[in-house]
Amino acid sequence: MKILVALKQVPDTETKIKVAADGKSLDATDVKWITSPYDEMAMEEALRIKESRGAEVVAISVGEDRTRELLRNALALGADAAVLIRSAEAGDPLAVARILADFARDKSFDLILLGHTGFGGDHGAVGPMLAELLGVAQAHVVTRLELGEDTFRAEREAEGGFERIEGSLPAVITAQRGLNEPRYPSLKGIIGAKKKPIEELEAGPIESTIRVSTLTLPPARPEGRKLEGSAAVQAESLIQLLRNEAKVI
Amino acid sequence: MIIVFCELKDGRLRKPSAESLSEARRLADSGGLQVAALFAGASCIGSEEAARYGADLILQAEAPALAAYSSDGFAALLADAVQARRASILLAAGTAMGKDVAPRVAARLGAGYAADVTGLSLAGGRLQATRPMFAGKAFADCEFTSPIQVATTRPNVFPVAESPRPLVQEALPAPAGDFKAVVKELLAKSAGKVDLTEADVIVSGGRGMKEGANFKLLEDLADALGGVVGASRAAVDAGWGIPHAMQVGQTGKVVSPSLYIACGISGAIQHVAGMSGSKVIVAINKDPEAPIFRIATYGIVGDLFEIVPLLTASLRGQH
Numbered sequence: 001m002k003i004l005v006a007l008k009q010v011p012d013t014e015t016k017i018k019v020a021a022d023g024k025s026l027d028a029t030d031v032k033w034i035t036s037p038y039d040e041m042a043m044e045e046a047l048r049i050k051e052s053r054g055a056e057v058v059a060i061s062v063g064e065d066r067t068r069e070l071l072r073n074a075l076a077l078g079a080d081a082a083v084l085i086r087s088a089e090a091g092d093p094l095a096v097a098r099i100l101a102d103f104a105r106d107k108s109f110d111l112i113l114l115g116h117t118g119f120g121g122d123h124g125a126v127g128p129m130l131a132e133l134l135g136v137a138q139a140h141v142v143t144r145l146e147l148g149e150d151t152f153r154a155e156r157e158a159e160g161g162f163e164r165i166e167g168s169l170p171a172v173i174t175a176q177r178g179l180n181e182p183r184y185p186s187l188k189g190i191i192g193a194k195k196k197p198i199e200e201l202e203a204g205p206i207e208s209t210i211r212v213s214t215l216t217l218p219p220a221r222p223e224g225r226k227l228e229g230s231a232a233v234q235a236e237s238l239i240q241l242l243r244n245e246a247k248v249i
Numbered sequence: 250m251i252i253v254f255c256e257l258k259d260g261r262l263r264k265p266s267a268e269s270l271s272e273a274r275r276l277a278d279s280g281g282l283q284v285a286a287l288f289a290g291a292s293c294i295g296s297e298e299a300a301r302y303g304a305d306l307i308l309q310a311e312a313p314a315l316a317a318y319s320s321d322g323f324a325a326l327l328a329d330a331v332q333a334r335r336a337s338i339l340l341a342a343g344t345a346m347g348k349d350v351a352p353r354v355a356a357r358l359g360a361g362y363a364a365d366v367t368g369l370s371l372a373g374g375r376l377q378a379t380r381p382m383f384a385g386k387a388f389a390d391c392e393f394t395s396p397i398q399v400a401t402t403r404p405n406v407f408p409v410a411e412s413p414r415p416l417v418q419e420a421l422p423a424p425a426g427d428f429k430a431v432v433k434e435l436l437a438k439s440a441g442k443v444d445l446t447e448a449d450v451i452v453s454g455g456r457g458m459k460e461g462a463n464f465k466l467l468e469d470l471a472d473a474l475g476g477v478v479g480a481s482r483a484a485v486d487a488g489w490g491i492p493h494a495m496q497v498g499q500t501g502k503v504v505s506p507s508l509y510i511a512c513g514i515s516g517a518i519q520h521v522a523g524m525s526g527s528k529v530i531v532a533i534n535k536d537p538e539a540p541i542f543r544i545a546t547y548g549i550v551g552d553l554f555e556i557v558p559l560l561t562a563s564l565r566g567q568h
């Protein structure tokens with residue numbers, strides 16, 4: 001079995017967002033870069049499949065120089081190969097999906113694992129787009145995955161419950177929290193990863209379909225009000241305020 | 250033409266779909282366009298309701314093969330409809346189904362896709378979208394460069410507006426049904442409860458709830474308010490049996506209810522990212538320095554175990 005795992009390098013979730021001088025991108029000074037949290041779960045799932053039934057795991061990222069660090073970590077975790085496709089962040093999920101599809105096409109991956117959403121861009125789109133471009137099945141926002149010979153069963157989050165999906169391989173599966181608990185790399189893995197190569201490719205010209213024209217911070221919420229008095233008085237005045245001032249109940 | 254992919258539930262138009270339709274009508278009026286509402290399923294009974302929210306045309310794909318949702322099947326159906334009608338814009342509500350199918354259709358059409366938009370307008374006949382990024386810590390204005398534009402609308406953001414149109418219905422050709430993946434069943438459905446992302450009132454609990462059983466207090470308050478219960482990640486991770494589906498925040502649900510009541514939640518940046526779009530925020534916390542108070546419209550410094558039952562009792566009219 002051959003598995004491709006797509007990983008995105010994103011700003012740490014604690015990052016205080018500042019807008020760059022161009023007015024449309026993130027000011028990357030002081031940003032700490034991490035692997036997008038759900039992508040770690042996609043990677044973990046690939047490793048578990050490798051351990052339970054044997055698989056060749058290829059980690060891929062569309063990124064820049066600094067993204068090598070993410071791929072080095074994927075190798076340390078247990079990926080067999082790592083590929084960096086150089087391309088500047090375009091903010092267009094279809095552009096990323098096209099780059100990934102161009103790479104994956106004709107390489108007969110049985111399974112392609114991604115995070116359901118990459119932190120920051122928050123598109124939640126590359127997985128389904130990639131599935132469409134490759135003409136394969138998808139299960140998006142998955143909390144449970146079982147593989148058969150050339151079929152899969154997945155559970156995905158839907159309103160008010162979980163949907164059980166059944167489909168055929170090859171398939172694109174996007175990970176949601178609950179699927180697994182990602183591991184940390186072992187010391188042996190970290191040392192071993194230093195010797196493994198990271199293949200580097202250039203993305204072909206990409207036609208963008210959407211772009212950010214301005215990035216703004218949300219207006220600060222007005223200073224709130226702390227209520228006073230005994231617990232009973234505060235509870236009563238809250239109800240009155242919600243009814244008569246805020247008019248939300 | 251703007252096509253809006255609409256969802257039915259128990260024979261009624263789902264509210265997030267009514268919101269998308271209302272917004273499509275507003276856009277169409279500003280640009281001299283037509284609005285078509287598209288329904289797909291084993292039955293499209295209830296789809297007439299779309300005319301009330303401004304659909305000039307109701308497209309119905311009714312077939313046994315569509316009884317269960319399939320990403321590839323529905324994506325092909327939607328893309329075919331967009332092409333057949335030469336529509337330039339496709340909207341869907343940002344529901345579990347909308348977010349599953351819309352990006353797939355966009356890829357099929359070579360169209361740009363904006364997820365979870367909170368604002369839309371037309372410029373030179375093309376869609377412009379405003380959408381949250383970094384879990385709501387920033388907002389991006391986006392321009393499309395593709396001839397077809399696809400977007401999902403964030404639930405609870407766009408107002409539902411009635412704008413009745415005469416009923417015009419048309420059947421769409423049924424697909425063959427040899428789909429690559431199909432939903433087989435819906436598990437653990439909490440009957441009748443709306444999803445967090447669509448709820449108008451949310452009462453959330455954090456580590457301050459001390460144990461899972463205490464969430465009963467929040468359920469009672471939520472019931473009295475007609476709302477649903479959410480949780481912080483600390484509460485979900487504590488092993489209290491609270492499912493991840495209830496988690497609000499950066500790695501949970503991003504919500505925008507009218508009223509969000511945070512009980513025993515400190516207000517960590519990752520939690521706030523998921524709920525700072527709420528219209529009114531109430532914080533109940535015994536620590537006056539808790540960061541949640543900085544974004545709360547109304548703050549109560551106190552013991553939630555004392556305050557929450559008082560609120561419930563007051564709402565139920567027992568003093």
Ligand SMILES: Cc1cc2nc3c(=O)[nH]c(=O)nc-3n(C[C@H](O)[C@H](O)[C@H](O)COP(=O)(O)OP(=O)(O)OC[C@H]3O[C@@H](n4cnc5c(N)ncnc54)[C@H](O)[C@@H]3O)c2cc1C
Pocket residue numbers: 013037454455456457458480481482483484496497498499500501502512513514515516517518519520523533534535536539551552553554
């Ligand atoms: C990558 C990443 C993603 C994350 N994603 C999320 C996410 O999606 N959602 C999320 O919520 N968190 C998320 N977190 C975790 C986040 O950083 C915080 O740890 C978490 O939100 C804290 O939850 P809490 O406020 O319930 O707990 P605490 O921070 O422990 O706060 C508990 C609060 O309860 C108060 N309290 C205690 N007893 C009482 C009482 N009797 N009455 C009133 N008040 C009381 C205390 O004063 C305290 O303020 C994420 C973290 C990381 C690193």
Ligand SMILES: Nc1ncnc2c1ncn2[C@@H]1O[C@H](COP(=O)(O)O)[C@@H](O)[C@H]1O
Pocket residue numbers: 006007008009036038039042060061062063093096113114115116117118119121122123124125126127
């Ligand atoms: N630049 C990238 N390189 C590799 N994978 C990516 C990239 N961008 C997105 N992905 C994958 O697609 C998923 C969804 O991303 P998005 O659609 O941007 O929210 C992520 O969780 C990653 O698995």
